[in-house]
Amino acid sequence: MPDLSTFADAAAAPAELRGLLRGLPPVDQVGAEERAARLATRSIKKSAKAYAIDLAISMVDLTTLEGADTPGKVRALCAKAAHPDPADASVPKVAAVCVYSDLVGEAVRALDGTGIGVASVATAFPSGRAPLDAKLADTRRAIDDGASEIDMVIDRGAFLAGDHQKVFDEIVAVKAECGDVHLKVILETGELVTYDNVRRASWLAMLAGADFIKTSTGKVSPAATLPVTLVMLEAVRDFRAATGRQVGVKPAGGIRTTKDAIKYLVLVNETAGPDWLTPEWFRLGASSLLNDLLMQRRKLTTGVYGGPDYFTMD
């Protein structure tokens, strides 16, 4: 466990930061993937499945991030978020809707009074390749329009070039812009590639003030994977043990089925622990996942499958 007592004063010293990140225990790729695969064999049935499905629905950040997004598309998505299954009022609502920053206003209006958060991707999502001024302006606009959560991307180029300080400073700057608005930091693990990088980037983001660490933009393959999420869950667990501060985790991209979602919940339960099993500390960034969760939920409550035509496409 890194000694963080010296770190508080040294946040501005690149050598200290690098030393701390390099001092983290390494990750063995084979072992991490084996562990994730083994947890994926957990058999979640009956009451446990019903619990997991409702929990997963309540953790969804229902997402649309297309160049073709329109106010109409966003409104439709918001309606779905508030009432995922119009035929069944017992279905929980999702955690948040996630849109591009210029559509935040539309989403805020559509979700008024629902209690559902509006998350905005920002900081030149998905590449993060823009001047800091532009990133901050992007963030500010989303917050001014009412976003309750900001999903920023880190500068992967700087990280891979070894310029951890630049990545750190940017997160600090965006966090300052956010104030009380929740900041999720997207690591884009598909571009960081190694689990050692994922662990270091996780700590870097947490040290810089992230409220959540998020795997991916969904624009790069691979997006979220179980072993990457495992490593990130270990990071938030260890970070809380070292600092007392709890940070959330959000895998995003490629989570399409109820089976997938349940595997992630098992991973949370047995790695970070039950403290993370709420929408406050764990989210699933997804779009098509929600309908599969609804289908499985109806199967469980009624005993029969409704075809896809019985669930709304939004």
Place this chain on the structure above:
Amino acid sequence: MSFEYAPAPESRDIVDLKPSYGLFVDGEFVEAKNSFKTIDPATEETLAEVAEAGADDVDRAVAAARRAYDTVWGPMPGAERAKYLFRIARLIQERSRELAVLESLDNGKPIRESRDVDLPLVAAHFFYYAGWADKLPYAGFGPAPRPLGVAGQVIPWNFPLLMLAWKIAPALACGNTVVLKPAETTPLTALAFAEICAQAELPPGVVNILTGAGETGRALVEHPGIDKVAFTGSTEVGRLIARSVAGTDKRLTLELGGKAANIVFDDAPLDQAVEGIVNGIFFNQGHVCCAGSRLLAQESVAEELLDRLKARMATLRVGDPLDKNTDVGAINSAAQLAKIRELSDSGEAEGATRWSPPCELPERGFWFAPTVFTGVAASHRIAREEIFGPVLSVLTFRTPAEAVEKANNTPYGLSAGIWTDKGSRILWMAERLRAGVVWANTFNKFDPASPFGGYKESGFGREGGRHGLEAYLR
């Protein structure tokens, strides 16, 4: 509300348990004078009545094996033998679910392990050695290696069907016939395997299965009609066998006990090392001869490692072996449970500190909570004797040389594990560890292509891989 996993039991219905089983001799099931019961260690419920082979049964089985060797199996071309072995391997795969349930019922091991570890390895072993049957002249044991004849094989209860595969697959591939005795607490999958031999239309007498206890095993290994003895089990019984075979023409391989060191350096991938420690000692309830029962932790990281290990142990799910979410099942027998308890009590009496996570154990059946001992000295019995249960002894070291010295300071020498991010150190350590198998950044990893076997009191001879053929060829 928390995320409680609802019971997810694998169905027993797939197994067709008969009330009683005979001996498998010369291609058919025959009755014996005496019998014994085999029980489910998780519930103490009787599963079946099983025949106990006497000296005359051993005579008949050895004679049948000799006949089959002389007339059919010995003369048969390797390519033809391979067809039978491939057929057996495929039948094992087809019936793997049934065999996994049966194994968990009789042994107490979690279905997750019998399903995901034991059965895939059993089938893989038969496939692997089937491939060797027609290539023996190229195995490096001369241009025309010949089989030995009849092999008498005695196997333990910890991996009943897997140990059968380790014994029978190479023996048959090389052209030997076998008489095999499974352990008295776990005879059922060997009898199911006998059915598979019949299903594969293996010529009568090539495989004979004699169930029974120590006396049956003694009659088999002392029988003058066998050419080879292969034994996996305790060092104590191994010694008796070595003595009885001495002075005869019988060839012998022994795979005995162990007290493996799992060595963790301060630059190790700690989360994976914790998994490796858990897998090293709690896999199969620690009923593993190569279990990593001694954790050697570098002192500079020992405290952090133990904190992580204890947190991880608290998530282990102990209980019904047939529940798909069970991580640690039942202890195989009352006798084994008594031995584990006795040694654990001695650990406390000698001054080591005992810790187990809070876990509810079922009332019936044989259970032992995953346990770790800290403050263990090299002189404590729990650091020297094989416990063969879910009990880990933790010792510390300061330098790589000290780690080697402590790891080697045991009469055993079956396996060892090294955890470090430094490749050069792995090689340096592996060269110096006197253990037949050395795992680097993993533990308890098996593959039919990889030879397995021990140094010193852990036995001699290798099973698996090309090396495994040597024990069955002349």
